[in-house]
Amino acid sequence: MAKKKKKKDIQTLRVRKKNKKINGSLGGDICIFVFLALLGTFMVFPLYYSIIQSLKPVEELFVFPPKLYVINVTSINFTNLFKVAASMWVPFSRYIFNSVFTTVVICVCNLFVCCCAGFVLAKCKFPGCKTINTIVVTSLLFASNATWIMQFLVDAKLHLIDTYWVVILPNISTAIGLFLMRQSMSTIHDSMIEAAKVDGAGLFRICWQIVVPNSKPALMTLIIFAFQGAWNFQGGSFIYSEELKTLPTIATQIAQIGIARQGVIYASAVLLMIPPLVVFLIAQGNVMETMAHSGIKD
Amino acid sequence: MAKKTKPVGPMNKQGKFAYTMHMIRMNKGCYGLLAPFMILFIIFTLLPVFMSLPLGFTSFNMIQTPKFIGLSNFYTLFLNDDVFMIAVKNTLVFAIFTGPFSYILAFIIAWLINEMHPFLKTFFTFVFYAPSMTTSVYVVWQLILSGDAYGFLNAELMDMGIFNEPVQFLTDKNYILAVVIIVQLWISMGAGFLAIRAGFQNIDKSMYEAGAIEGIKNRWQELFTITIPSMGPQLLFAAVMQISTSFTVGYVGQQLVGLPSTDYAAHTIMNHATDYGNIRYEMGYAGAICFVLFAAMLLANKGVNWLLGKYLD
Numbered sequence: 001m002a003k004k005k006k007k008k009d010i011q012t013l014r015v016r017k018k019n020k021k022i023n024g025s026l027g028g029d030i031c032i033f034v035f036l037a038l039l040g041t042f043m044v045f046p047l048y049y050s051i052i053q054s055l056k057p058v059e060e061l062f063v064f065p066p067k068l069y070v071i072n073v074t075s076i077n078f079t080n081l082f083k084v085a086a087s088m089w090v091p092f093s094r095y096i097f098n099s100v101f102t103t104v105v106i107c108v109c110n111l112f113v114c115c116c117a118g119f120v121l122a123k124c125k126f127p128g129c130k131t132i133n134t135i136v137v138t139s140l141l142f143a144s145n146a147t148w149i150m151q152f153l154v155d156a157k158l159h160l161i162d163t164y165w166v167v168i169l170p171n172i173s174t175a176i177g178l179f180l181m182r183q184s185m186s187t188i189h190d191s192m193i194e195a196a197k198v199d200g201a202g203l204f205r206i207c208w209q210i211v212v213p214n215s216k217p218a219l220m221t222l223i224i225f226a227f228q229g230a231w232n233f234q235g236g237s238f239i240y241s242e243e244l245k246t247l248p249t250i251a252t253q254i255a256q257i258g259i260a261r262q263g264v265i266y267a268s269a270v271l272l273m274i275p276p277l278v279v280f281l282i283a284q285g286n287v288m289e290t291m292a293h294s295g296i297k298d
Numbered sequence: 299m300a301k302k303t304k305p306v307g308p309m310n311k312q313g314k315f316a317y318t319m320h321m322i323r324m325n326k327g328c329y330g331l332l333a334p335f336m337i338l339f340i341i342f343t344l345l346p347v348f349m350s351l352p353l354g355f356t357s358f359n360m361i362q363t364p365k366f367i368g369l370s371n372f373y374t375l376f377l378n379d380d381v382f383m384i385a386v387k388n389t390l391v392f393a394i395f396t397g398p399f400s401y402i403l404a405f406i407i408a409w410l411i412n413e414m415h416p417f418l419k420t421f422f423t424f425v426f427y428a429p430s431m432t433t434s435v436y437v438v439w440q441l442i443l444s445g446d447a448y449g450f451l452n453a454e455l456m457d458m459g460i461f462n463e464p465v466q467f468l469t470d471k472n473y474i475l476a477v478v479i480i481v482q483l484w485i486s487m488g489a490g491f492l493a494i495r496a497g498f499q500n501i502d503k504s505m506y507e508a509g510a511i512e513g514i515k516n517r518w519q520e521l522f523t524i525t526i527p528s529m530g531p532q533l534l535f536a537a538v539m540q541i542s543t544s545f546t547v548g549y550v551g552q553q554l555v556g557l558p559s560t561d562y563a564a565h566t567i568m569n570h571a572t573d574y575g576n577i578r579y580e581m582g583y584a585g586a587i588c589f590v591l592f593a594a595m596l597l598a599n600k601g602v603n604w605l606l607g608k609y610l611d
Contacts, residue, residue, distance in 0.1 A: 028413075028517065036422050043484070046428070047431070047432050049437075049438050113335040117334075120331045124325065132332070138599075139343055139344065139347065141541065141545075141595040143588065143591070148346075150349040154342065154349075170338075173334075173336075173337075173338035173339035175343065176539070178335060180535055183531035184497075186531050204327075217495075217500050218496045218500070220496070221493060273431060280427070284424065285420050
């Protein structure tokens with residue numbers, strides 16, 4: 001991989017395309033590609049498997065040993081899924097609304113809150129900032145089976161059980177989001193912020209016009225985390241009204257009916273996977289090479 | 299940015315307090331920006347955590363009120379619970395294998411992806427993150443490792459003549475631990491991996507140009523002299539995520555080889571806590587187990603901070 005290259009002069013460097021790596025060779029690129037492709041097939045296999053399972057008719061679903069391809073591609077599982085959905089007590093569109101509504105609110109609030117707090121913790125020095133940092137990192141490490149009882153008690157005391165709020169509020173302030181934003185924002189040059197301050201921008205403005213646009217990769221990553229977390233969140237024991245349940249809960253309910261709906265289970269899994277997947281691709285595609293670091297000359 | 303007003307001369311206690319108050323007043327804006335996060339965080343995350351910490355010192359069956367029993371849970375845990383000792387051993391094995399190993403793996407893969415064409419970058423990032431997005435992950439592994447001759451791995455190995463009869467990968471205690479470690483490694487491209495990818499994208503392109511002019515000849519030099527030093531914070535983030543995932547492993551094993559696994563061969567501390575908390579409803583004991591686990595993770599975190607310390611500000 002690490003092939004020796006001829007020394008390049010500045011002239012050729014300047015002509016090179018923007019996206020191209022300065023160091024590295026074609027042979028190395030091909031080696032990397034082959035390596036990643038081999039590992040990649042292995043990684044993407046379960047995704048592929050659920051997609052083909054959702055396209056199989058019943059008689060192929062139970063063939064043993066399972067086949068890795070479909071002979072008769074069918075959409076019957078998806079039509080069945082919609083039939084089941086249509087026969088529900090609460091109109092299916094309500095579940096979709098619940099999911100979309102809570103996901104959007106959680107994502108927007110989560111991004112807003114984490115960006116503000118991350119910026120302050122990364123770039124400001126004030127009494128207590130070290131302590132808060134430590135608390136956030138420590139809370140990331142705390143995993144307990146006993147926490148959820150206390151969570152329920154807190155939610156119950158605040159009269160949040162069985163409302164939208166019990167889904168939304170606890171998911172807004174995530175330690176992982178804050179920590180991610182803080183770590184990324186701490187790499188931004190102080191001089192950029194100083195310059196904005198000299199120009200008369202307030203803290204809020206510095207945060208949203210200077211710091212956040214410059215930590216776009218982290219922001220996009222946070223969007224992926226937030227969306228995935230919110231979209232897959234199940235109300236569990238916090239939500240019991242049928243009209244407040246979200247799509248993942250419904251998918252589990254459908255799946256519990258058993259073996260007769262094997263195909264439908266895969267179909268619902270595939271459909272549920274689409275929104276996070278789209279968000280992932282958009283977010284990942286967005287960060288590429290859009291960085292603006294040129295603002296600073298020391 | 300904080301407004302800096304340096305105190306003049308040494309301060310007595312009163313002066314220090316006045317100075318702190320002054321600093322707080324000067325940085326009102328900071329607290330304002332921090333407030334929405336902290337309020338929700340304290341109510342919904344910290345409060346439940348603090349309320350559940352004392353549970354380890356009680357006997358609590360979820361129906362009657364918790365009864366304070368002092369350190370008795372911890373005595374039982376360390377002196378009388380043989381399974382806990384197995385769990386500690388297994389958790390350490392898991393943490394050693396999946397922790398550093400999958401951290402380095404995630405870094406290498408993120409780095410290799412970064413060397414590709416922009417379109418391929420998105421594609422491969424997606425491919426390697428895919429296991430974290432799918433729900434049917436365990437079904438597929440059960441298919442591959444299935445104990446009869448139709449399990450993909452068994453079929454292949456028997457075709458090649460390595461084994462004469464199918465191996466019970468999921469129930470034979472000699473294989474369970476290794477199998478769960480492999481699946482755990484495979485699934486580990488999660489939060490840390492994406493954060494490292496983001497870190498790579500944050501690096502100033504002109505640094506590489508400068509490096510090339512200064513005479514860096516290949517990718518390896520580029521990696522060690524430019525890339526790693528300029529992404530310290532992201533590396534720390536990934537490390538913390540790695541610690542918390544590698545110490546709390548248990549779910550994968552639970553799905554794959556059952557709870558408890560044969561002879562507790564893949565039993566981890568987290569499995570032990572699930573066993574006592576969610577099956578036997580001995581919440582006090584489960585709380586004590588989680589308390590010990592938390593202490594271990596704090597230690598690991600200290601270690602990582604010390605290791606990565608030179609890259610941090």
